Amino acid sequence: MKIINIEDNNYPEQLRKINKPPKKLYVLGDEKILSNKCIAIVGSRNCTEYGKKEALRFAQELTLQGLQITSGLAIGIDTFAHTGCLNEDGKTIAVLGCGFNHLYPKENRELFNKIINNGGAIVSEYAPILEPSSDKFRQRNRIVCGLSIATLIIEAAARSGTSITARYTMEQEKPVFCIPNSLENNKGVGTNELLKNGALLATSVDDILQKCNLPKINLDNLPKENKRINKNLKKVKEKIVKEKPIKINKEYKEIYNILTDKPTNPNEICKALKQNISEINSKLLLMEMEGIIKKVAGNSYIRI
């Protein structure tokens, strides 16, 4: 563990500029990456499938554009933001609201290690012995956005820690981006509110890059010798291939047509198709194994 004081040379410059910068930073991992260009991705702990998918996608695509992702190592969107970045071998920064001895939440211990092993950093302004508290979590949000050049909000409930991060970002005169959310999604209330109050709408990474005056790297024209990037390029291309309309077996078609992005119960499918529940259950599993649908909590299914 390293301790960086505010007067030290390796103290991240952009963090010094914020209101009430932390006097001391406790860092695990590589402290040099703190000065690189980062985008903060934050959102609800209790996120939806849509939020999860978009958090992963934005984190991956921003990483491929050479940016780092900062977030809070909480469960939900934070976890997926870090994971997305790690999926592309990126470096990611996690800011904790407690000392290193009290890792919170405990479920993310594995992610914690992965971030460090991948050349990322874990940062906290609190001494290792300090326990987590809601006040500390609120305070750490100012560091999350302080280290970043912009904040992207995936999902937020009406009154949440996420809107505190948004407020800090605006105070620091940095852009706040929100992704579009359905009016039916109650995790979209916060982002829609932010959009009303001057946050920017981001439908793709291009929106973020443009606003922050960052060059867009065209992934098709990369030099061949760069192996690592080529590997990533392959991944992206694979993804594009995957997103083509999926072929669906004839016998699954009628079930697939009923399913949407909203969780649907097998009983409802049963009723609509007037088929036996055991028949439906067996088909649903086969479809899931083919990767065209997904089971979510509450014995319900969604399309992928």
Next chain:
Amino acid sequence: MMAKRIPTILPDLSFEEALEITKIHSVAGILPNEVPIITTRPFRAPHHTVSSVSLVGGGKVPKPGEISLAHFGVLFLDELPEFNKTTLEVMRGPLEDRTVTISRVNATLTYPSKFMLIASMNPCPCGYYGSSEKECTCSEQAITRYMSKISGPLLDRIDIHIEVTPVKYQKLDSEEKVETSEEIRKRVNKARKLQFDRYKKYNIYSNAELTPSLIEKYCKLDKKGKQLLKTSFEKLGLSARAHGRILKVARTIADLDGKENINVKHLAEAIQYRSLDRKYWKNN
């Protein structure tokens, strides 16, 4: 409510089974005077404050406990996480061996315990996890704590896990024709007959009692079935202990369907019934 309906679809008792049940109830001293022989499958539903001794049996001269009284019948545990954890764990052995041996100073007795365990629980403390009607207010930790009251080994010994969603009023009121218990029971009896004939020479009654070597013999999968089982284990993160259970359930589904061999359709349905093994329950 659903579990209480289970006795109405249970298969008929054979004479040997009826005798065994009567013997146990007689030993326990709970056979009513006016009933010479028990002819229906027992349904035992102890309250969740039950002690481990009254569950497996015990006393100075050991008497049969709830699991033996439910022999050839149903043991129903409502609100499973509310039971004392150690009480639940004592069932692990009997569930596997289908007998229980109780040793005391005065006597060491072995009672049979071939019971069907049925348990019910909520998905989380507030009861709304994954519900479309109301939002769950539990924290992730609270859900993990609630789920962890049931140990993995016990969960592995339960063949079928099903998530049930709340029923809306219109459905309760609907006039739609559904299969009656009487019809279901006919199907169950037919499947049971198949199994009884098949396992005659091994002295067992049903698929549930299959040993690993018999599973290999009677639960053969074709190539497509093997492939499906492999992908589902990888994709769903099922535990190794689930393997035999899935095959037995698939065998039963095939029997209900009246088919000689297990095909992909039956296997897929059996895998579908292991929802608690799935990863999403833990990390959403």
